[in-house]
Amino acid sequence: MTADLLLGALLAFTLVTAVVTALARRLVTTLVAFAAYSLGLALVWLALRAPDVALTEAAVGAGVTTALFLLLVKRAAREDADAAAPVTARVRPASVAVAAVATAGLLATVPALPAVGDPAAPAFGPATEFYLADAAERGIDNAVTAVLVVYRGFDTFGEIAVVVTAAVAVLAVLGREVVA
Amino acid sequence: MSRAPAPESPVVTTTARVLAPFVLTFALFTLFHGTSSVGGGFQGGVVAAAAVVTLAFAFGVEEAAGRLSPGRLLALVAAAPLVFAAIALAGVAYGGAFLQFDVLPVPKASVYATEAIELGIGATVGAVLVVLFVNLYDTEEAR
Numbered sequence: 001m002t003a004d005l006l007l008g009a010l011l012a013f014t015l016v017t018a019v020v021t022a023l024a025r026r027l028v029t030t031l032v033a034f035a036a037y038s039l040g041l042a043l044v045w046l047a048l049r050a051p052d053v054a055l056t057e058a059a060v061g062a063g064v065t066t067a068l069f070l071l072l073v074k075r076a077a078r079e080d081a082d083a084a085a086p087v088t089a090r091v092r093p094a095s096v097a098v099a100a101v102a103t104a105g106l107l108a109t110v111p112a113l114p115a116v117g118d119p120a121a122p123a124f125g126p127a128t129e130f131y132l133a134d135a136a137e138r139g140i141d142n143a144v145t146a147v148l149v150v151y152r153g154f155d156t157f158g159e160i161a162v163v164v165t166a167a168v169a170v171l172a173v174l175g176r177e178v179v180a
Numbered sequence: 181m182s183r184a185p186a187p188e189s190p191v192v193t194t195t196a197r198v199l200a201p202f203v204l205t206f207a208l209f210t211l212f213h214g215t216s217s218v219g220g221g222f223q224g225g226v227v228a229a230a231a232v233v234t235l236a237f238a239f240g241v242e243e244a245a246g247r248l249s250p251g252r253l254l255a256l257v258a259a260a261p262l263v264f265a266a267i268a269l270a271g272v273a274y275g276g277a278f279l280q281f282d283v284l285p286v287p288k289a290s291v292y293a294t295e296a297i298e299l300g301i302g303a304t305v306g307a308v309l310v311v312l313f314v315n316l317y318d319t320e321e322a323r
Binding site: 051052055056059060063064067068071072075138139140141142144145146148149150153154156157160161163164166167170171174176178179180 | 210214215216217218219220222223226227229230233237241245248249250253254257258260261264265268278279281282288290291293294297298300301304305307308309310311312313314315316317
């Protein structure tokens with residue numbers, strides 16, 4: 001019961017921060033609200049007992065992404081004095097309608113999801129049981145890490161290549177040859 | 181020395197300075213404990229980069245960027261692909277498949293291979309984020 005209340009409160013918090021993010025007039029306000037939204041989402045993951053995802057969401061979403069956005073807003077403000085000024089355009093009714101329809105469409109799929117921890121959920125199959133048993137046998141206690149590196153190592157290899165590519169792309173676009 | 185126009189409040193600089201060792205320690209903890217508890221390379225790398233970003237915000241990005249060694253940063257960026265490829269190919273060299281860890285001739289091969297890869301990932305993710313941060317903060321001076 002307490003857990004449900006906590007989850008409900010966290011979801012309400014993320015909802016409010018999401019709306020503030022969309023409606024804020026100043027970019028800096030948007031960024032702060034977006035960071036708060038990420039933090040709320042991280043706490044939701046924690047409440048749903050997914051601490052690995054929560055840590056990533058808090059560090060990447062609430063932390064570093066916000067820092068990068070702030071940097072870019074500051075840079076944009078330096079190059080264009082209007083960029084940091086409050087946005088005067090009003091929220092268009094059509095945008096609200098599209099957002100409402102998309103939200104309703106997504107909410108309509110929620111009843112089709114299996115309950116949290118349902119043993120009949122598709123995620124719990126023979127493969128999952130093998131991963132859990134084999135990871136423990138290999139001495140890796142965190143099954144998330146075991147899946148990422150041992151069983152899905154090829155994917156993770158690709159992912160890290162993407163991370164490196166991000167740095168290469170930024171340097172290439174800016175026409176620089178040294179990293180710092 | 182030209183610094184960021186933001187005023188350097190002693191509260192901010194002292195806080196950043198005092199926090200940095202703890203944040204970096206937590207980053208290393210997250211990195212090394214990836215196989216036994218929550219965390220891993222991605223998270224540890226991001227936390228380490230966050231420490232650098234905090235210092236950069238407190239002391240000015242140019243000041244922080246000036247203290248970075250491009251060579252070392254480049255080595256860190258390349259760490260994960262190199263470590264990953266080396267360990268993956270070591271599996272092949274010892275008669276297994278690409279990325280097969282349990283044929284490696286060390287005790288608890290899967291654990292140590294995973295930890296080595298996680299350390300590499302942490303180095304790359306942290307360094308890439310610092311590279312993005314420093315480069316997206318445009319300084320007008322030629323580099």
